[in-house]
Amino acid sequence: MKFSKFATIQIILILISFGLKAQDFIVKGVVFEKGSNIRVALAEITNQRTKIGVGSNDLGFFQLKARVGDTLLITKRSLTDQRIVIHGTQDILIYLIRESTMLNEVTIIGNTKKQDLEDLKRDFKNKGVYNGGKSSFLSAIFQPLNGLYNLIGKEPRNARRFGRYADNELQQSQIDVYFNQTIIKNNSELRGDTLEKYMLNCRPEFDKAQYWNSYDYIKYIKESSKKFTDTLGKGK
Template identity: 25%
Template sequence: MKNIILLLLFVFIAVNSFAQVHTVKGIVMNDANDDLLENVNIVNLNQVIGTTTNQKGEFEISATVNDTLYFSYLGFKSLRVRVTHDWLRFGDIKVKMTELGIALEEVVVRPVQLTGYVEIDAKLIPVYDNYRYRIGGLNTGYEGGSSQPGAVNKVLSSIFNPADFLYNVFGKRPKQMRKVQKMKEDDEIRNLLQSKFDRETLMAVLQLERVDIDEILNKCSYSKDFIQSANDLQILDAISNCYEEYKILNRKK
């Protein structure tokens, strides 16, 4: 009996130590020349908190053993690094990121040729019909767009159909969806997402592919223009709004 109690006590101490939050430190460098990288974005995918490197490439972030840190920097390949006991034991580590070749696509700008006559020019100027639907009782609406005239019916049918895509994403991923709110509350992550358009950080935290994120917004009746042009912070807020409305309407089933 005594041995069992001692064993349980040992297991309890080990588990408690394993889950203890530490401050991990490191330096981020360019793998090609060992130059220090400033303003590298780092997100703890498990704790959903973020930070950036300073002028010396140094960073600090809270983490537990087995947490995954996600490193992203413009022009470099993103990295995932697992926090280990050795990292905690030996202190600072060097994280080296690989530079990518950036190919810029040619952009063709076609200006609108105006004639000076109001009646004619009014027909030449393009009109972007990205409007939003609102469901009574909810704080926000749904962006429809000219290609989705039945947005309200589409959203409601999506929510009330258990086999629908939204149910499979929202209903079966409560842990990932809870991270959405954490991301919105962390200023470092919000600042990061506001300047990004690649969806990489969102995909890493939510464990979704780019096509899944686009499909979520499509099912929530956001326009194609919004899905393609919004920054990652706007996409995060859109997913969050859609999820909150999903929960409200799902409770009424």
């Protein structure tokens, strides 16, 4: 029995479709508050098939392993839960609705930590402090007064000090997206005071964690929390 070209193409498309459904990939998305377009930080996104969850970062971004047909549950305090079915590998936009009981009580005017730090940097620049309080070789030649000011002025010293602080805060914010109580509780048996001690003593260093994705963090949490628990047991 001979198949027509059309039937052959249909069979190929069906096989491809089944292949996509069985294949895991990284889905990326952004969480917004509907009606205001404020990006929602620290929303929890959980794949209901794998039970693995991640948190959105300061800019509302997240990434999570999934496959076609999976359902993502997105939750955030004071916002209505949302469920999204994955239909393909394209990026997704998620809009959470603020609970009606909160609308008349709270007005949200939100800047992320990154925005706050950038605003402070602009304040230093407006005061005449350029390049974070550091003078380049060319600026010292063509703008000698500014170069001298950047070397001896009080504000430049503050700018350099703030620059170091801002860099560290942004680095720690990146770690907080995945190394937080919600994700640690979902992937370990740690609770209460023991959880707090673990988060203090086993926080990953940025030099190592800056290249990690959510699965690297989960692997680290599972391994390090077990070692931490074993160490506590030996100390008894």
